[in-house]
Amino acid sequence: MRIKHLALAIALSIAPAAAVWADAAPVAAAQATLSPYAVVEGISEYRLANGLRVLLAPDASKPVATINLTYLVGSRHESYGETGMAHLLEHMMFKGTGQIANVMDELSRRGFQSNASTAQDRTNYYESFPAGEENLAWALGMEADRMVNSRIDQADFDKEFSVVRNEMEKGESDPFRTLWKQLTAASFDWHNYGHNTIGARSDVEKVKMENLRAFYRKYYQPDNAVLVIGGKFDPAQALALAQNTLGKLPKPQRQLVPTWTVEPQRDGExxxxxxxxxxxxxxxxxxxxxxxxxxxxxxxxxxxxxxxxxxxxxxxxxxxxxxxxxxxxxxxxxxxxxxxxxxxxxxxxxxxxxxxxxxxxxxxxxxxxxxxxxxxxxxxxxxxxxxxxxxxxxxxxxxxxxxxxxxxxxxxxxxxxxxxxxxxxxxxxxxxxxxxxxxxxxxxxxxxxTAKPDRSAIPDTPDVAKMVEGYQGKAQLSQGENFDPSPANIDQRTERATLPNGAKLALLPKKTRGNTISGYFAFQFGNAANLAGKATISQLTSAMLLRGAGKLSASEISSRIDQLKASLQISGSGQNLRVGFSVQREQLPALLALIGDALKSPTFPADEFAKLKLASQSNIDSLRNNPQSQAYQSIAKRMDPYPAGDIRHFATLDEQSAALKAATLEQLKAFQREFYGAGHAQFALVGDFDAAAVKRQLGELFGDWNSRQAYSRLEEKQRADQAGSEQLQLADQANAVYFAALPLALQDDSPDYPALLVANRILGGETKSRLFQRLRQQDGLSYHAGSDLMVDSFAPVSQWILSAIYAPQNLAKIKTGVSEELARLLKDGVTAEEVADAKHSLQQARQLARAQDDTLSSALAGQLERGRTMAFSAGLERQIEALTTEQVNAALRRYLQPSQLVEAYAGDFAATAKTAKSGS
The missing domain is CATH 3.30.830.10 (Metalloenzyme, LuxS/M16 peptidase-like)
Known part of the structure; x- marks a missing residue:
């Protein structure tokens, strides 16, 4: 919920919406009385009588529609003492209106995807949903309702404030955002562009509801908004719906005064x-x-x-x-x-x-x-x-x-x-x-x-009437330690233990800024026989865990996570369940208890299951004409060594859709009851916590929780040998995708693995790589081109992946470019300079990854599952450092076999051919 420029977007992720109150006005009337104000490249602008601008950008190629409502108000428009007001108002817009008790809950109930963000000059709200008149009418009616009828009161603010404050704290703990905030503040003397969009903590804490309401009434009006409707819809019908919802709102009498502050020219650095x-x-x-x-x-x-x-x-x-x-x-x-x-x-x-x-x-x-x-x-x-x-x-x-x-x-x-x-x-x-x-x-x-920042404490201005009672000042923020993320130090600081049922623990206590903790839990269960036919059930079961558990509903779980100032993600597929979280020290016991309820006592509400199935089907449908998805599916289907029914089988979109439709709540409940348990689990925590207390609580929560079904690891089979290429025609797709896979008899403790890591870095693992240089820098064909190694830890069953995106008319050039670069790589080999650069960048990336607590907790859990410690990582890095150019070239020529590539090209090649033919 902040800036949406470049890669800096911090947006409030909502989801789904409900209730249609738009009039079903005659569609023809809209076009009869309203002509386009402007038309550019398929987008038409209409200007309604109340000042609202409506843009229609139809696209019938996907069964999805999106509305995006932009208000021309952001942090630039805030007055003294009101910094952060535009962002705060964005939060409050999801609380409710006279017709909707809670907008966020209604969005969620409908299975819509929604986001909102606030920037310097604007605030926008958007919803994406399955195309259809009812969904579009509801979304437009909801936006019309909350444009002028949003409930902005103290009670809602008091509940939301902790969320806003936690968002502030997150930014304050991030080095980039901390420097960015102070850099802009020092650069602008007078203009509001020098203010961080989230605002000053004191302004947000002391905000007056009457000021917030006045800000809302002034700027959230149809003459200060632009509505964009994109995707699959009937233009005449959509325009009629817009006129009969947002278009019915009265044009305000007030006049908006443009901002006039001009930052003076600078006199020096x-x-x-x-x-x-x-x-x-x-x-x-x-x-x-x-x-x-x-x-x-x-x-x-x-x-x-x-x-x-x-x-x-x-x-x-x-x-x-x-x-x-x-x-x-x-x-x-x-x-x-x-x-x-x-x-x-x-x-x-x-x-x-x-x-x-x-x-x-x-x-x-x-x-x-x-x-x-x-x-x-x-x-x-x-x-x-x-x-x-x-x-x-x-x-x-x-x-x-x-x-x-x-x-x-x-x-x-x-x-x-x-x-x-x-x-x-x-x-x-x-x-x-x-x-x-x-x-x-x-x-x-x-x-x-800096290990120990030397800061001056600046106290709040005291209340003069109470000054004689003394002034205590603010408590200083807890400070983190200067932690060495080397493998040896991580191993030395990590305590490993085992619960009575065999669950393994890796605990790395260390002082962190804000007393934060990152955790990663992994559970394994079942075997090939008892999991047969349950792939979709496994995924759906994990997706339901936070939608109701213990005595809490989905909304209450979400609120509870917010109250704990925590983040929590649960996902699962096949025989794996994964839990990732972050939380502060004081709230860790409560969050662990919540996780225990979610895993052991889910309630599986029927209404949440219906929403999940609707959203899942919409996601499946969105992939049917998606080049990236179709190219990947082509490869996966051809290489799949497992029969239908095996939990490792790669299901087609039709198979996924059929399985989703057939899934029942009783199947999910039975799956959780029969398979879930911690007998084969790994728990890893990194951060500021009491290790002894954590061990006790994890033992109480999970130490005697075991799966009723037998477990054995699902061993991966070598991928089927289906070398060759497939070209997939997808209508009306301006972008095309190249995807290729090469099966490898390799695992991550193989002698050649370090050399192939370096080789992949040179081939396509970074922007200095051969594929990126050829396809983007030299030929200008691809925005992204690269490669990746997907290497197994338990069996010599791995893949080398190549990918690129491009315009369909460049298909022949992409084929030539990839083919020539692979041939040149094998013929001439890599150079000593390339090896040195790749080794350096690879080691730097590994070092930086270990410095991130969330990444480290995930790595420690993975090591427990594999029976390893950080000594394995240290050994791998020593092997990488010792590699010679000759060793990298030898490994390349041993494993890189272009004739064995399984390739797919997906895009609208027919339209390209038709255009080329008509042009000739």
């Missing part, structure tokens, strides 16, 4: 430093820039890629290639008013900030001596346009992407920006670089990991 406990070290340079609607923004977008593209970006070459940083990325905000661009570095503990700072600023502010080249622009433009075409081809993505253009001033900017980028010349980008990327326009920020 600025610098800030943030010191926090942890291992993360970052540098960032922020430069003030044009608004997103200005023609200059096209050049600024190209600069992002020219500077940070991996591996051809200037910053990547000057920093990552020279081992001065481990990563570079941009954070650029194209806003309604002049915004900013920023460029970020992440450093390892061994890397020094001073040479990194010099290289960062030297590269950013040196375009006069090193002008933009045509090759740089062409490479950046090709990647951007590929991303644009993919977004425009997917109705849901397009519906949401228009939000940012709407916030900048008009939805048509989405297409205009493409035109501008297509027309750019190197001189245009050069001018933009020289104008904005200069020292006088810069704020430099550094995030320094």
């Amino acid at each position: 600025r610098q800030i430093t943030v010191r926090r406990v942890g291992d993360t070290h970052m540098l960032a340079a922020l430069y003030h820039a044009s608004s997103g609607s200005h023609p200059d923004w096209a050049g600024l977008e190209m600069l992002d890629a020219i500077l940070t593209d991996n591996p051809n970006g200037r910053l990547y070459k000057s920093l990552v290639n020279r081992k001065l940083a481990v990563g570079v990325w941009p954070v650029s905000m194209g806003l309604a008013e002049p915004g900013y661009v920023s460029y970020w570095l992440k450093l390892s503990k061994e890397q020094n900030s001073e040479p990194a700072r010099k290289a960062l600023l030297g590269t950013l502010e040196d375009f006069k001596r090193h002008p933009v080249t045509q090759q740089e622009l062409d490479r950046a433009r090709s990647a951007w346009l590929s991303d644009f075409s993919q977004t425009a081809a997917d109705s849901q993505s397009l519906t949401l992407a228009l939000t940012e253009a709407i916030a900048q001033g008009d939805w048509r900017l989405f297409f205009l920006q493409r035109d501008r980028i297509e027309a750019l010349q190197p001189a245009d980008v050069q001018r933009v670089a020289e104008n904005y990327l200069k020292a006088s326009n810069r704020t430099l920020g550094e995030y320094l990991p």
Whole structure:
């Protein structure tokens, strides 16, 4: 529920909705009385009498519709003492109206998918649902109702406040967001773009309901909103429904006054430093820039890629290639008013900030001596346009992407920006670089990991009338320790134990910021015989565990998790059940008790089961014309060695749909009763907890809980030998997918495994890889191309996966590119430089992963299941470090057999062929 720019989206995930109160007005009347205001590339804009703008973006290719309602209000519009109000209002909009007791519950009841997010210039709400007049009418009626009738009262706020505060705390614990917040604050003297969207803690804590209601009445009105309807619907019918719901709301009498603050020109560079406990070290340079609607923004977008593209970006070459940083990325905000661009570095503990700072600023502010080249622009433009075409081809993505253009001033900017980028010349980008990327326009920020931050306590202003009673001040936040994530230290700090029934424990107590704990529990049960025919039942059973357990309903479980300031995910398939969570020290016992109830005492409510089946079927249907899904299914079906009924059998979408339809609640209840137990389970916790207390509680909860059914591990069989390719025709799909798999007789303790890890890194495991370089950087065919190793720990049954996305008309070029790169790799081998770079990046990635408590808890649980410790990881890393170029080439030639690839190509190749034929 915050910013939705680039990869920075933090949104409140809701789900499903209910009740139709839209009039069934004659469809023909809408078109007879209302003509399009503008039409661009299949999208039509209508302007209703009350000021609401309605965009229709029909797409009949998928049975899904999406509505996206954008209000032109964000943190930019907040007054003194009211920071965070736009974001807080977004939370409150899900509480209810006079007609709906609780919007979030109603959305959930209908099985809709929904999100909301708040940014600097706008707030948006969207719902996706199975296409149909009833669903569309309900969604539009609900949005009309909560636009003017939302219940905004103190009682609801008091319940929601802990959720907002926990969202704040999450941001405060994140190094990137902490530095980003302070960097923007130091960069803007007067404009609200310097405020974090979530707001000041004191403003949110002390918010006045009358102020929040006034903010709501002022901005949540039809003349300040844009509605986008995308996906499968009848345009005339949809327009009539919009007119008879949102269109019936009166046009407000008040006049909105535009914001007028203009940030003055900068007189010199600025610098800030943030010191926090942890291992993360970052540098960032922020430069003030044009608004997103200005023609200059096209050049600024190209600069992002020219500077940070991996591996051809200037910053990547000057920093990552020279081992001065481990990563570079941009954070650029194209806003309604002049915004900013920023460029970020992440450093390892061994890397020094001073040479990194010099290289960062030297590269950013040196375009006069090193002008933009045509090759740089062409490479950046090709990647951007590929991303644009993919977004425009997917109705849901397009519906949401228009939000940012709407916030900048008009939805048509989405297409205009493409035109501008297509027309750019190197001189245009050069001018933009020289104008904005200069020292006088810069704020430099550094995030320094510090074992013991030296902070000054700033007390609240006291109440003068009570001052004589004394002032106690605030309690200081608990501080984490400077933890060494090396395998040896992790093993030394980890306590391993076994419960009476055989369940295994790995407990790693350590001081963490905010007393947080990450946990991962894994359960195994059943065997090939007693699990036969129960694949769908296994998945559905796990999906029902948090929908009612003990004395709590699904809504109450969700509220309880929020009250505990925790996160909890439960998933399962086959003979596995997985539980992941995070929580603070004081709330761990209560969360463990909740997990115990969910696993041991689920109530399986019938209404929740109906919603789950509806949502699951909708998901299955959405995959039928999806290129990625269809390519994957083609491979999986051809390689599947298991007969129908075996729990390991790969089920087709039709088989999944049939099994879903046949599933009953009684089957789920029986599955939980017969199979669930902890006799073959692994429990791992990392963070601030009392190990002795945790062992006692886990013993009480799970120490005598055993499955009634016999257990034996399901051994994987070698995949069927089905070498060859299949081409799948999918109508009306602008994007195509290449997917390939190569069966390998390999497991993760095989002598060749370390060499193949490095080989995969070179082939397609990162953006510097051969496939990425060829298909994206050289040929400009693919936004994403790469490879991955899927290696088993228990048997020599593994796969080497290759994948790429591309335009259907480039099918022949994709085939040629992949074939030539594989042949070149086998003929010429890899170079010593490639091996050195791959080894370094691989080791860095492993080290960084161990520094994340959630990843570490999952790894420790996996080691318990495999009978290993971190010594295995340490040994693997020593093997990687000792590898020679000759060993990597030998392993490549031993295992990489292009003739044995099982390949699939999925896309709309018929439309491409038809276009090519008509063009000739």
